[in-house]
Amino acid sequence: MSGFDTAMVPVLQAVLSGVLVGGVYGLLSIGLSLAFGVMRIVNFAHGDLVMYGMYVGVVASAALGIDPLLALPASFLIMAVLGLAQYQLVFRRFVGATTLNQLLAAIGLGLALQMVAQLVFGVDARSATSIFAGSYDLVGPFFFARAQIVAFAVALIATIAVELLLRRTQWGKSVRAVADNIEAAEIVGLRSQRINLGAFALSCGLAGIAGTIMVTYYPTDPTKGFALMPIAIIATTIGGLGSITGAFLGGIFCGIVQQATAMLWNSALQDVPLYVLLLVFIAFRPTGLFGGRSE
Amino acid sequence: MSRERRSLLAGIVLVAALALMPVAGVNDYFIAVAVRMLIFIALGQAWNVVAGIGGLLSLGHGVFLGLGCYATGILFNFYGLPPWLGVWVGALASLVIALVMGAMTLRMRGVFFALATIAVSLALDQLARHYVDLTGGDNGLALKFLGNSLWFMQSRRPGPFLYAALAFVVAYYWITRWILASRFGLEMRAVRDDEVAAAAAGVPVFRTKLLGLLVSAVMTSVAGSLYMQSYQAIDPETAFGLSQAIQLQLPALIGGLGTSWGPIVGGAVMILLSEGTNLGSTRLGIAGVDILVYGLLLLAVVMYAPKGIMGLFERRARGGS
Numbered sequence: 378m379s380g381f382d383t384a385m386v387p388v389l390q391a392v393l394s395g396v397l398v399g400g401v402y403g404l405l406s407i408g409l410s411l412a413f414g415v416m417r418i419v420n421f422a423h424g425d426l427v428m429y430g431m432y433v434g435v436v437a438s439a440a441l442g443i444d445p446l447l448a449l450p451a452s453f454l455i456m457a458v459l460g461l462a463q464y465q466l467v468f469r470r471f472v473g474a475t476t477l478n479q480l481l482a483a484i485g486l487g488l489a490l491q492m493v494a495q496l497v498f499g500v501d502a503r504s505a506t507s508i509f510a511g512s513y514d515l516v517g518p519f520f521f522a523r524a525q526i527v528a529f530a531v532a533l534i535a536t537i538a539v540e541l542l543l544r545r546t547q548w549g550k551s552v553r554a555v556a557d558n559i560e561a562a563e564i565v566g567l568r569s570q571r572i573n574l575g576a577f578a579l580s581c582g583l584a585g586i587a588g589t590i591m592v593t594y595y596p597t598d599p600t601k602g603f604a605l606m607p608i609a610i611i612a613t614t615i616g617g618l619g620s621i622t623g624a625f626l627g628g629i630f631c632g633i634v635q636q637a638t639a640m641l642w643n644s645a646l647q648d649v650p651l652y653v654l655l656l657v658f659i660a661f662r663p664t665g666l667f668g669g670r671s672e
Numbered sequence: 673m674s675r676e677r678r679s680l681l682a683g684i685v686l687v688a689a690l691a692l693m694p695v696a697g698v699n700d701y702f703i704a705v706a707v708r709m710l711i712f713i714a715l716g717q718a719w720n721v722v723a724g725i726g727g728l729l730s731l732g733h734g735v736f737l738g739l740g741c742y743a744t745g746i747l748f749n750f751y752g753l754p755p756w757l758g759v760w761v762g763a764l765a766s767l768v769i770a771l772v773m774g775a776m777t778l779r780m781r782g783v784f785f786a787l788a789t790i791a792v793s794l795a796l797d798q799l800a801r802h803y804v805d806l807t808g809g810d811n812g813l814a815l816k817f818l819g820n821s822l823w824f825m826q827s828r829r830p831g832p833f834l835y836a837a838l839a840f841v842v843a844y845y846w847i848t849r850w851i852l853a854s855r856f857g858l859e860m861r862a863v864r865d866d867e868v869a870a871a872a873a874g875v876p877v878f879r880t881k882l883l884g885l886l887v888s889a890v891m892t893s894v895a896g897s898l899y900m901q902s903y904q905a906i907d908p909e910t911a912f913g914l915s916q917a918i919q920l921q922l923p924a925l926i927g928g929l930g931t932s933w934g935p936i937v938g939g940a941v942m943i944l945l946s947e948g949t950n951l952g953s954t955r956l957g958i959a960g961v962d963i964l965v966y967g968l969l970l971l972a973v974v975m976y977a978p979k980g981i982m983g984l985f986e987r988r989a990r991g992g993s
Contacts, residue, residue, distance in 0.1 A: 656791060659788055
């Protein structure tokens with residue numbers, strides 16, 4: 378290779394893989410950030426919906442012989458409906474409640490969802506194959522897993538779609554109004570519970586998409602939901618709680634830090650710098666890199 | 673009889689009944705269950721200080737439990753230091769971690785503190801898994817057994833730990849009572865109920881929160897050292913995992929947040945339920961049912977009885993009078 382030092386190749390490879398992995402972390406995070414931005418709910422059960430989304434991919438591929446990529450719309454719909462049920466049964470009464478009760482309720486719900494998955498699907502790891510599984514692209518000295526490129530593209534499209542939905546449509550406007558000031562929104566005639574319900578369903582649907590696209594290269598088991606939550610929380614905080622684009626970019630940031638740590642320091646400790654970064658952000662920049670809600 | 677007297681009497685009867693178990697020749701299995709129950713009551717009491725009285729949701733108290741366990745275990749196995757001394761090293765480590773964590777997050781909204789506690793426990797989990805030479809990695813750290821000895825706090829049978837755990841429960845109960853009655857406790861509750869109003873009334877909000885966290889962290893760590901001596905082993909999942917974090921929260925939540933009797937009642941209920949479901953699930957051949965029970969308990973308590981069992985009592989007492 379001419380142009381740059383070959384010693385830089387692993388570093389750049391780490392950054393590029395980090396961007397790809399991080400895009401999907403971003404997809405995990407935008408739904409979380411949406412629910413927080415609108416309802417101030419940190420939905421700890423979000424990861425479990427991602428896990429169910431992964432099983433949608435598994436069922437589609439193993440039982441029905443459908444490529445997980447074609448199951449994305451179904452996954453979105455199923456998780457959105459599950460989200461509606463969750464909101465009506467549990468979260469409805471925690472809008473505006475103390476952090477303590479709301480977080481504990483979400484954790485309890487998450488554990489119950491995890492247990493149900495364990496009873497239905499068993500504890501063994503399962504995976505799904507898509508047409509892109511196992512194929513790699515070489516660009517110069519760098520290689521990319523094609524499944525990850527596809528996943529990144531889906532994440533990017535989802536992020537742009539949600540931003541457009543929130544910014545350009547009447548519904549999006551009312552969601553943002555409720556998020557900004559629930560009383561004022563109700564005074565001008567918006568029905569905040571119904572709008573919250575819609576936003577929450579969208580948030581859960583996004584979790585479903587994230588899961589189904591991830592399972593094409595990352596096997597699932599019932600504990601994956603809680604395993605994925607920390608990185609989504611960190612990405613959301615670094616991006617700014619409540620910001621959609623922020624969550625996506627926060628995810629990419631986390632992906633790069635993680636891959637660079639694994640490549641340059643130690644892959645067994647790849648998440649430790651992220652945990653430290655979370656503390657640093659909370660202490661010095663709680664609004665995140667891209668200015669979320671600080672209050 | 674006043675309420676105060678009744679609660680004292682109930683306490684004395686309970687302590688006496690438990691203390692007589694080994695003398696009365698009760699099966700070691702039941703004594704071991706009692707020890708487990710008492711240790712979780714003490715740990716629940718410690719969590720209750722920061723979360724129940726202080727209103728700060730710590731999802732990572734396993735950090736302090738783990739530091740207590742690992743500190744006494746590592747110092748004993750590698751340097752022969754008796755747990756009587758190791759416990760203070762663990763407490764100091766917990767104090768430092770709590771200080772850093774608290775200083776960085778307690779000025780912000782409560783949700784940030786909760787998220788930070790998760791991050792710290794996950795970081796320690798990865799570190800404990802990685803530094804195998806010191807911690808035993810994934811397999812965990814087993815105490816070297818040197819024979820029954822008071823100096824090394826070791827015993828094959830659970831009897832001696834029953835007395836140690838009872839002492840912890842009594843001491844932690846009194847600490848909680850003392851905090852609740854003190855000016856410090858009043859300030860903590862004021863901050864919990866309305867931070868802005870508390871600040872306006874001259875309560876040093878940040879300092880009060882930080883102090884509450886430090887007290888709770890040290891209490892958890894010291895009880896963690898007892899946990900280590902009693903179980904003789906610790907591993908990253910047991911110390912820093914999610915189900916442990918929830919086991920540390922449930923006693924106070926089930927029993928009643930912010931009350932001195934809550935963790936006692938709740939801890940007893942939690943351990944009896946978990947022993948019961950474990951027994952039932954082994955018979956049915958399904959593993960890990962207790963995590964489902966914990967999840968449903970958590971959900972049920974938060975949704976339908978946010979004041980726990982003590983809250984139900986209170987309602988009845990008030991309704992009757």
